[in-house]
Amino acid sequence: MTEPGNWQNQQNQQLPLPRSGAPLQQAHSAQELLSQGPPGAQPAPSHEYWAHPAPAPRRRPLVVTNVILLCVLLAVTLGTLAVFAFAIGVSVFLVCGALALVPLTICVVTLMWIDRWEPEPKTALLFGFCWGAGMAVVTALVVGSWVQPLLTASNASADPDLIGAVIQAPLVEEFCKGAGVLLLFFLRRRTFDGPIDGVVYAGIIAAGFAFTENILYFGQAFNEAGGHPSGLVGIFVMRGLMSPFAHVMFTGMLGACVGYAARHGGTALVLGAWVVGLVPAMLLHGLRNSLTFIHGNFLVLYLVMQVPVFILCFTGIVFLRRAEARLTRQRLSDYVPAGWFSQPEVPMLASGGGRRRALAWSKTFGAGKVMKEFIRLATRLAFTRQRILVDARGAPGSAAASRFAAAQGQELTLLHKAAAARGELLGRHGAAVAAAQHPPLNN
Structure with missing residues (x-):
């Protein structure tokens, strides 16, 4: 699979990304909070929501x-x-x-x-x-x-x-x-x-x-x-x-x-x-x-012919899953310069270990479902971006060009949903930390 490099940079120059309304450097990412430990360890940092408004939700007609x-x-x-x-x-x-x-x-x-x-x-x-x-x-x-x-x-x-x-x-x-x-x-x-x-x-x-x-x-x-x-x-x-x-x-x-x-x-x-x-x-x-x-011992034939095929298929699945993780990391990295994700968030969302740590952290303040949604949105976003890069090669008026335009709209929607999920995560973390620092007085 192609690693990020000149080809990727050229693609990104040809396909400019929508920019985040507020610089991500001014907001704290979930990965930064993850390193701080469970709620109550220290005060929650402030969080700025994205200034760029999300597009109005469209009604999805029943197919x-x-x-x-x-x-x-x-x-x-x-x-x-x-x-x-x-x-x-x-x-x-x-x-x-x-x-x-x-x-x-x-x-x-x-x-x-x-x-x-x-x-x-x-x-x-x-x-x-x-x-x-x-x-x-x-x-x-x-x-x-x-x-x-x-x-x-x-x-x-x-x-x-x-x-x-x-x-x-x-x-x-x-x-x-x-x-x-x-x-x-x-x-x-x-x-x-x-x-x-x-x-x-x-x-x-x-x-x-x-x-x-x-x-x-x-x-x-x-x-x-x-x-x-x-x-x-x-x-x-x-x-x-x-x-x-x-x-x-x-x-x-x-x-x-x-x-x-x-x-x-x-x-x-x-x-x-x-x-x-x-x-x-x-x-x-x-x-x-x-x-x-075939005349012969069935168990021997099974071990010689079927077991190796199973091992090859299993090995292929492992390599394909690793390729999906690499693709997720590559495409999410495209959004870092535009301000939609921070650099530390990319490995958190694009690696099995990062996802497990993120989910464990979010569950300490009851936001496990929100973190799962954040991960899901980021992954779907990465694959949507890959589809955009492929469809961009289509000639104007072709089916690929139509898919390209539709995928760009889906991309922007996913970006805003991911930003909203991050905002909810950080908001819940802040509320949990505040509650831990200032417990209610018992009468």
Whole structure:
């Protein structure tokens, strides 16, 4: 990732930042107060609010299309689960559904950990889950029924189970899950900021798909075993415990490609990245499914083929999260000369340790939620600034130019919200210190 330097300075000269109405040097930052310890340690310094008035709040119209789409996906998901319950039996469905919640919980908790730096909207995550658990499953079943005959027609002697598992399933399922990633990009373009966002959106879609698929596989195994628990235990251990992240890793590859393109380019680059991202997703999916057809010790094959892929994916996530922290530091540093942030505040907001210390400090006087909001606003501001730098390259009248203008308005709104959050933090700290120094007299 490009470090701050001449390129960044040139970009900032071409894209002048709105200046703070009052010099930040005249106001005390939260980071300066943080070093003073908890309330009551010493008098709170004075704080000057920004002189530049915040823009008037605009009413955000209800996005009817998004609401309708979410309701449709919820209905499709519930309908799909109802059909599966009828197919395998309600009692079996309830047992298998409870077991399928185990790998789903593992995946969701992990995705929330990945998404901690700049959390995605909960409604978008619900949208992604419903797409994976409902629409993607239904579409994969329908399209798969068309594709498999085409694949087996060219080679009648081929094993249809092998073709279905190693070729048809990866092609169809990754395409259907990937369509949800692309849809989320267009619906949530303002919050689809980079590879981590792509991984999280793709992962939640894949987790939903795996949840419904696991219920079906668990139920079929249980019924084929004549209701004996041994048939269910084996597949639960293999799919639910040994490889809960399988679908998440496959589709996460595609999501990372789409997120990278969203950070560095426009729609054309995203569409190209989506096509490119399908290749590793399908290859990994086919490789994993081929394990059941390879003669040999399954545990050895699992350790040799699947574990290294998981380690590589985990390592990639760690590097991507560090890249997000570096980007946050770079873009927030852009605002220091303009007076919106002080230099000590940048590492406080752009590092995990700084955020933890800031939250611990704010909780000493009951302002933990305000500090979380300040951190959230600063992070969103950093990614908005990055999008502005990318869209500034667009020609006048182009879609990028329109996004550039909209992002500049969002940037100014976020700047004023961040300044207001800082003001509330310092105001609460001052009130807590004053109360500690002058406790009320008991009658």
